[in-house]
Amino acid sequence: MFGKDNPKLEKFFHHNGRWLAGAAILTVIGVGTWQSNLILNREEPVAVRLSEVKRGTVESTINESGVVELRDQRILTSPTEGAVDRVLVQPGNRIKAGQTLITLRYPERETALANQEVKIQQQRRILQRHQQEIVEAKEQIAADEIKLRPLVAGAREGAIAREQVYEQQDKLRETRATLRDAQADARTAALELEAFQLERKRIQQEVRDSIVTAPIDGVVLGVNVKNGDGVEFRTNLLTIGDPTQVLVKLQLSTLNATQVRPNQLARVSVIGPDRQTFTGRIQSLYPQAVGEEEEEQSSGGGSKQSNQSSSSDQPAVPSIVLLDTPTRTLIPGSRVNVEILLQQRQNVIVLPTEIVQRDDDDDSKPFVWVRDSQGNAQKRPVKLGLEGLTNVEVTSGLQIGDRVIQPPSEPSLEPGVPVISDQ
Template structure:
């Protein structure tokens, strides 16, 4: 019994001693590591954009009337000066209310009465001319026999001329009265009562002002339009540009000629582009969060030699416009950076120990930062350091999957 007690005691003391020894060993913290490398680096301004036809032509109605059903549809190819893209016919007359109709009917009756009077005046003028002609014939016979004077003959001839002129005047007055009757009757025309033959109806054929494709049609159905109403838009879809709306604070950091990468257009590779213009005026746009922002339109062209895919008007793309770039920059993951007071710092792993190292950085993008001083290529740094890591902490690379 005494020996057994001694053995149990010895085992207990050994266990306690082992536990104390283990607890006194320094902790080794598993961490994620990355290497500081030298290579190309870019800082970009990123935003969604859209493609658009460089020169879009809006075709508007030149006159008021009724535009027929559209002979073209979106996507149709049109040829400048040949393809008829719209046809405008005279509009229907307006409806007459009861008072306007009675006034128009009274005007017709008045015009018909004036026409009847003009026809009566023609009859009177014809009778006067016949009488003047008989008087001239009588005066001529008497003058031949020498029984009347030359003055009497001349008076008879003048009477004939006056009567003839009065007859011409009466005919002209009758024609005028007939036109007045037609005009008065035209006022009574109601919608749907047009009597012109299809060949006689006047219409305006609008032809394509430029070769290209139809981008939009305001309405395919026939409808009344006023002069200046937009009917459709046309543009050459093989001449595209890209428009990106940037915050004004981002746009001021860019310049014309800056390179850009066009992504998320539907293909696997990025397309090269170049900034052509930064518009000089900004506009206010409300964001999805309800915040008013000042935006600036930046226009880009596809770079020379780029095989532009079959994009169309108002297709969505994602643009990364290069603000700064370097071919051989010393860089590290931005996830390794943290603030140590007013300075930037990282934990560098040397001999399995974390070393707090202040550094100076330059340009940054969403993934990497440019190192100006404090590190060298090949240094190992800890990314996403936790509060368990401090100066002198023993660390080891975290096993994959942990």
Template structure:
């Protein structure tokens, strides 16, 4: 007897077909979910840095290194060249103003001094001879004047007498004319003698004056030469510490060559190197801070050297109050140089995120700390510790400030261990 065979509703082929279709639909849905939604990345919170945004005092500053230097340094140069004969003070010693440090010798200079002294002595001798000759000439002229005056008086007496006798018809006209001519001659002779004496006096005075001026000039030249020879002894120009002395006995030094330096130890300054990027923002009077032995000291810029070398320029800073007593020349200080006044601002800690975002966005952590998502921000000024937040964040927000290098284009970070 034939038996009717019922066809199975869920056969193996149908089950496999339905399973394949279901898997395909799930694959399509998953693909759509991951491609059309926000991309996420699981991140271990212990491997990142989460910082809290806060409001506080902000000051733009840069960290710089400075070197302690004496407040004043006086350089010792060889005013006159010569051979070092004696070294009177050792390097590092404290010296007083005027104290001899080195003694040099210069044969040519010493010979020039001897020749100058001889020339001055010759001029002095010549001037003395001129004075003596002038005196003798004056005596002779005065003796001659006495004779002329006597002859004039006698001629005048005889002329007046003969004139009276001639008027009385006692003597003839010939005798009267002879006395009159002699009187006229003596008058002219007396006038000429007086002019001669006057000219000689003027001439002697000018000659002596000229020789006196010449002698004075030679005396000045002699004094200058003696001073040059005296400069062969190198003396300390100020009180201070002798450093960098480059001189040995027997060594020859040229004129103007550096011998050493004297550091005035009455105070200190700090020589600071700064990147040329800040040259337009650094000026005299700006303040900085340095910490030494647990104590903070304020410094002020007193001089700016605008010359740039190897991308850096220098400034000199001085301590505003009493400088530290235990510093030494050449010691290095780390200084926070202020570029702006202190103001209140919203702050976010500096971190590696800035290299990838340029300060345009940041990952902000949600309230329960399970996820961080992108938010747009605007950052302003900065210092080595913080960025100034202009918009996008509020005090109390928590953000990821470590590097985003491994996050690619992720939109959200899932924070779970």
């Protein structure tokens, strides 16, 4: 039945056998192609950099720019108009409280003082004359009283005419009137002398103001005048400050100011290639945002130094950072960067921010790339804590010693893609 004696069956197997053989060949080719593609893909894994998970510190900070000042930094001004006689210090000089820094000339005040001295001397002579008149009047009264007593006794006995007694009594009354006048004149002269002396004291104070002295121990930061310069009332003469304490004045944006509190840690660094960092604390925070003009008024005017950023046309909150230790590196008046520490987590699992990825569809689900036991890239969900500018705290999903993939820019990773370390 199935042998060569059945020609129909032989024809059927001959025709369909060729079709089955072709199908088998195509199947083998397809499987071979898939296997070859798999082999090729396995031969070209993506080179990535692996990072070991470690503990570290995460910080949340804000950055502002500020201007360096010394504590008690102030500008000494001219107490009145005049001319500079001598400048006795120069920038950089150390000074002591009470030390003479600048002497000024006030010719009009010096002339007024000399004229007042003349008036005082004249008034003293007038007072002395009236005092002498008082002495003489008292002596005369005593003499007249002595002379009057025997006349009164003689008149009682009838030995002396009463006219002589009356004449002596009139003379005594005139002398007593002279005494009263002299005493009144002396009181008036004394009052006028006191007024002249008070005026002299006022003029002396004005002349004394011609000597500008240091109100504190410190250092001279700048001198604005030279010998012979004319000055007006409140002309800026020189700037001084206390180098034992260094301040940084800054203008916080209203958004940043809401996060800042007194006594927060601040790091101050020079803006430039030679970066040095100094630590300090927020000393004070102005209770409200102010504009540029208001800030100048609140700082007392005078030494106006611009320490606002490019957005200075917007209201800002003035703040002061006090450095922990004095430094001779920071130059008063120079601009510095101020990094204010808002929050800090120490000894926690930390990753660089660029390693943590987020789904395009759901930003609230962060993950990292890890390499599985077969050497393929896989997503691993993580939970984040404090996020800083350059790193982030991982609260769950990773352990110390785990190795995570630093995602390459090209090609992008996909789950299951083989990866190899380029280290």
